Amino acid sequence: QVFSSVTSVLNMSVFKEQFVVEDLLQEIKRRSRALSFGPLQANGHVSVRGSFPEIKLLGDFLLLKAKCLSEEDRRGESQSHQRPRRRLQQEQLNGELSRSVRGADGESQMVVLDTDVYCYMKAFSPWRLQGSADVVISATTDGDTTTLYLESAEPKSAVGQISRIREQIEEHSIELYGALRKERLSFKGHTRAEKERYQRLCAHLEPHFPHLMMIHYDTHIDVVGSPPDIVQFTKVVSN
Known part of the structure; x- marks a missing residue:
């Protein structure tokens, strides 16, 4: 590694119309415990310091949140006078929204799904979301998106299983996106x-x-x- 850590500046002001910025920042801190955050400035900027993979994962999370808000705004404008019939969202089909971070305690991976697809999987194929004896899966729902966190039950174990289970979830979710x-x-x-x-x-x-x-x-x-x-x-x- 060339750099042990990097520093980035987040512009939280872009979320001020949809969120209480202070609350969103607290959520980010809970999600990214490996990062160090500076104080929130009056202009909405906050400095973040940590490893590059963790910084990149945080950036992807914020980009996804901003994209989902943009999609919701456009749907609200275009459907305000239409019958609410639509295909499920497909912006999460991009494989770039699956991330993995390897740390001292092993590997954790994240998958972002459309909430409707997640609920459908949970109702009709719950075994796909149960993980295994070595892999623990937890979920956090935020409006139209649900984030799955796949983690090793024991430090430095089940790295291969995490990737395999994540790929199975992704493949099935893609099938559901096209079918539902x-x-x-x-x-x-x-x-x-x-x-x-x-x-x-x-x-x-x-x-x-x-x-x-x-x-x-x-x-x-x-x-x-x-x-x-x-x-x-x-x-x-x-x-």
Whole structure:
């Protein structure tokens, strides 16, 4: 190694319209315990010092967060007058969003997934997210993205297993990206009685569509599955 550590300056002001910058910085510090952070300046700048791989991983995390916010803004503008029917996000398909960092205690790797895909995997193929006796998988969800952290259960062990499990998760997530579609049933403009009728109907139909995932919210129901199932389901609901 030519340099034992490097120093970078983060411009946190770009997030001030969507986040409380101080809270976001605390989240970053929790994620990046191997890095040293200076005080947050009035202009939103903060200095960070640490190893180059850790600095690069932090930069990738912030770029992903900024990209997701940009995508959400564009979707909000383009869909404000449209029916909320869309394919699941595919910006995470880029392999650059899978990262690994090797430290003194072994290796940890990170995979960023669309939250809908993560929930679908968790519901229908949970064994893919269970790791192994030597690999521990934890997840953190932040809106439309979910980050998986794959770590060795014991120091300096299971390095090969981590890579193999990560690759399996990535391959399956790519398959789901291409195969799944999401339909949103909005309760906007409906009375309380109509909302309850929608909920009862979806609960009644759920056993008849075993490969659909239904996520219930106060304002809407998201239905995720294959296009044929989605089309058939929405046709039944509309009738």
